[in-house]
Amino acid sequence: MKILVFGKDGQLGKAFQEELGVRTSKLLAKPVVQYVGSTECDVANEEVLTQLLNHFQPQLIINASAYTAVDKAETESDLAFAINARAPEIMAQYAADHDATFLHYSTDYVFNGEKYGYYLEDDLRNPLGVYGKSKATGEETIARVFASTRSNGQYAIFRTSWVYGDGGNFIRTILRLAKEREELKIINDQFGAPTSADWLAQVSLNLALDEHAHLRRFRSGIYHAVPAGETTWHGLACLAVQAALDAGVTLRTHPSAIKPILAVEYPLPAPRPMNSRMSTDKLHQVFAGWGDMSKLEQLNQPWDKAVRPYVANLAKDGLI
Numbered sequence: 001m002k003i004l005v006f007g008k009d010g011q012l013g014k015a016f017q018e019e020l021g022v023r024t025s026k027l028l029a030k031p032v033v034q035y036v037g038s039t040e041c042d043v044a045n046e047e048v049l050t051q052l053l054n055h056f057q058p059q060l061i062i063n064a065s066a067y068t069a070v071d072k073a074e075t076e077s078d079l080a081f082a083i084n085a086r087a088p089e090i091m092a093q094y095a096a097d098h099d100a101t102f103l104h105y106s107t108d109y110v111f112n113g114e115k116y117g118y119y120l121e122d123d124l125r126n127p128l129g130v131y132g133k134s135k136a137t138g139e140e141t142i143a144r145v146f147a148s149t150r151s152n153g154q155y156a157i158f159r160t161s162w163v164y165g166d167g168g169n170f171i172r173t174i175l176r177l178a179k180e181r182e183e184l185k186i187i188n189d190q191f192g193a194p195t196s197a198d199w200l201a202q203v204s205l206n207l208a209l210d211e212h213a214h215l216r217r218f219r220s221g222i223y224h225a226v227p228a229g230e231t232t233w234h235g236l237a238c239l240a241v242q243a244a245l246d247a248g249v250t251l252r253t254h255p256s257a258i259k260p261i262l263a264v265e266y267p268l269p270a271p272r273p274m275n276s277r278m279s280t281d282k283l284h285q286v287f288a289g290w291g292d293m294s295k296l297e298q299l300n301q302p303w304d305k306a307v308r309p310y311v312a313n314l315a316k317d318g319l320i
């Protein structure tokens with residue numbers, strides 16, 4: 001089998017390199033995997049992207065590339081749409097035309113956050129900013145391509161939130177600030193689930209591949225993929241700082257000096273949803289239907305379980 005992974009240098013792309021390596025290391029018949037970053041393939045360049053797909057002929061396409069600069073997107077709408085909507089359309093069309101499997105990623109920012117309770121996959125998309133609009137258009141386009149093409153291919157769009165991995169993210173920003181300042185003010189009225197990129201890659205491959213790295217059949221569509229539970233940015237900041245202190249890092253800020261504030265007190269160019277809670281019942285039902293307890297257990301992992309080891313590793317690697 002041939003697997004093509006876009007976005008190899010991003011948080012999720014690096015997690016896929018790790019996870020695919022682990023899963024295939026002991027296999028006799030290993031899949032051929034090609035990882036590409038923006039240098040090897042600028043996905044905003046339709047010709048280059050199409051050429052790569054036609055040349056490599058993947059049976060599984062994993063799109064971990066994205067335009068993720070939420071605030072900058074407000075003034076770079078064309079580029080955000082080229083990367084987050086048009087590129088996935090081209091990948092989806094290739095997958096549909098060639099009976100391939102397509103894994104794509106989307107975001108809680110496709111919602112306006114006004115719903116009370118947990119968002120479901122079929123809830124109305126009503127993004128607040130350009131980034132969310134470009135990701136929402138990507139979702140719609142992938143579904144339309146597959147609906148209008150006679151195909152044995154399949155797709156999964158994993159909607160996730162607050163991703164942290166090997167790269168820039170909220171936790172790393174907080175730990176940097178905690179070294180510099182004695183007090184932090186962090187938003188405490190936006191709710192969501194911090195998601196480890198490693199966890200997300202594992203859950204994605206749990207859906208798409210069996211233990212021999214052969215493709216599984218699943219129902220095409222959107223799947224919410226976040227760990228269990230919820231917190232606020234303030235809750236996440238407090239845990240990250242405490243975990244760093246517990247790992248022996250010297251910080252100027254302690255959790256008691258992290259003051260909760262309202263989102264309105266910290267205005268940003270792009271508005272964010274106040275509620276990013278997403279139900280994972282749909283993915284739950286798939287794994288339950290397969291009778292696979294280990295996959296269910298992993299899906300049900302509480303959000304905070306992966307934060308401590310993540311921070312401890314940053315400390316060990318001298319990255320705080």
Ligand SMILES: NC(=O)c1ccc[n+]([C@@H]2O[C@H](COP(=O)([O-])OP(=O)(O)OC[C@H]3O[C@@H](n4cnc5c(N)ncnc54)[C@H](OP(=O)(O)O)[C@@H]3O)[C@@H](O)[C@H]2O)c1
Binds near residue numbers: 008010083105161197
């Ligand atoms: N980060 C979050 O908090 C979050 C939350 C919800 C959903 N998501 C979604 O989760 C997915 C993975 O996010 P992430 O955190 O891993 O993002 P990331 O760390 O920002 O990585 C994105 C990758 O996309 C690549 N890329 C950007 N423009 C490209 C282009 N024109 N051609 C080829 N590659 C390009 C970047 O390459 P370069 O580094 O070379 O530019 C980067 O490696 C995305 O779909 C994102 O929308 C993320």
